[in-house]
Amino acid sequence: QAQLVESGGGVVQPGGSLRLSCVASGFTFSTYGIHWVRQSPGKGLEWLAVTSYDGSNDYYVDSVKGRFTISRDNSRSTVYLQMNSLRSEDTALYFCAKDLTLPAPKFPLDYFYGMDVWGPGTTVIVS
Amino acid sequence: SSELTQDPAVSVALGQTVTITCRGDRLKSYYPSWYQYRPGQAPLLVFYSKNNRPSGIPDRFSGSTSGNTASLTITGALAEDEADYYCCSRDSSANHVLFGGGTRLTVL
Numbered sequence: 001q002a003q004l005v006e007s008g009g010g011v012v013q014p015g016g017s018l019r020l021s022c023v024a025s026g027f028t029f030s031t032y033g034i035h036w037v038r039q040s041p042g043k044g045l046e047w048l049a050v051t052s053y054d055g056s057n058d059y060y061v062d063s064v065k066g067r068f069t070i071s072r073d074n075s076r077s078t079v080y081l082q083m084n085s086l087r088s089e090d091t092a093l094y095f096c097a098k099d100l101t102l103p104a105p106k107f108p109l110d111y112f113y114g115m116d117v118w119g120p121g122t123t124v125i126v127s
Numbered sequence: 128s129s130e131l132t133q134d135p136a137v138s139v140a141l142g143q144t145v146t147i148t149c150r151g152d153r154l155k156s157y158y159p160s161w162y163q164y165r166p167g168q169a170p171l172l173v174f175y176s177k178n179n180r181p182s183g184i185p186d187r188f189s190g191s192t193s194g195n196t197a198s199l200t201i202t203g204a205l206a207e208d209e210a211d212y213y214c215c216s217r218d219s220s221a222n223h224v225l226f227g228g229g230t231r232l233t234v235l
Contacts, residue, residue, distance in 0.1 A: 035224065037170075045164065045213050047224040059222040095169065112217040112224065114160030114175035121169065 002027040002117045004096050009122030012086055020081040020122055022096030027117070030054070030074040033099035033108040035115055036081050038092035038124075046092075051079060053104040064090075086126045093121040131159070131214055131227035138233040139204045147230045149197045149214030159197045159214040161190060164229070166211070173212075174199060201232075209234045 008020040022034065036048040049070040051058045058070050069082040079096055097115035105111050131151040139145035149159055160175035172181050174190040187202045201208055214227040 037226075039164075039166070044211075044229040045162070045170065045215075045226045047215075047226060050224065061223055062221075093167070097170075100172070100175070109217050109219070109222050109224065112157070113179075114172050114215065115162075115170075116172045116175075116181055118169040118171070121167075 002098065004098060004117055004119035006094060006096055006119040006122040009094060009124045011125045011127060014087060014126055016086050016126070017082070017084045018086065018124060020083065020094055020096075020124070022079040022081075022119060024077040024079075024098070027098070029077040031102065031104055033101065033104050034070075034072065034079040035097045035099060036068075036070060036079075037095045037097055037115075037118075038090075039095070039121075040089070040092040048094075049081065050099065050108045052106060052108040054106075057107050059109060083124070086124075088126050091124060091126045093123050095119055095121045131216060131225050133212075133214060133227040133230045135228065136231045136233065138235055139201070140235050141206060142203055144200065144202045145204055145232065147199045147201075147212050147232065149199075149227045150195055151216065151225070151227075152195055153216045153218055153225065154192055154195050154197050156219070157216045158192055159190075159216045161188075161199045162213045162215060163208075164211045164213060170213070204232075204234050206234050208232060 035050045051070045055072045072079045098117040100116035162170040164170045
């Protein structure tokens with residue numbers, strides 16, 4: 001059964017850094033794009049970033065571009081989200097999600113149909 | 128506009144049919160995906176593309192798109208369907224993915 005599990009959340013001061021991890025199991029990790037999505041308190045879901053199946057291409061929402069970096073290690077079936085210059089508005093529950101597009105495109109949003117496997121999330125508090 | 132607009136809240140009587148809508152220019156070009164979300168839990172994909180329901184999702188969930196409006200319909204709503212529902216689509220002009228603001232469904 002396909003599964004994703006996030007970790008690395010915690011409490012950090014404004015301006016600080018945190019690295020989130022997302023470990024996959026139950027599917028061929030290296031053939032799918034992976035997204036990060038967050039939900040801030042009282043707000044809706046917000047897409048943050050996506051990495052291609054091989055990590056060669058990635059895209060970001062404007063609000064995190066230049067501060068967050070998505071990367072992956074296919075040998076470890078893990079995707080990371082390095083978060084720098086954290087702000088209070090980054091306080092949220094962070095999810096990783098598997099893109100369901102197969103075959104996965106080299107440029108991860110050339111074809112996008114949805115995200116079919118999600119982790120339970122990890123909480124980041126910037127305070 | 129690159130936004131996806133959803134009504135904030137909708138209610139339905141138990142066993143009745145409810146439609147949740149999502150509006151946006153991007154829907155003229157791309158089919159959305161729909162997610163059921165209970166705060167604090169993992170979102171669940173319930174419908175995607177023109178006519179696809181993931182394995183395990185009951186067939187009371189269906190979707191359609193016309194012009195700039197997409198709809199998720201729940202036929203015979205159950206108490207367990209009470210949740211927030213989000214539409215989602217790509218925004219090719221910015222290489223982004225967009226979520227609608229979400230619709231809170233209450234089953235009366």
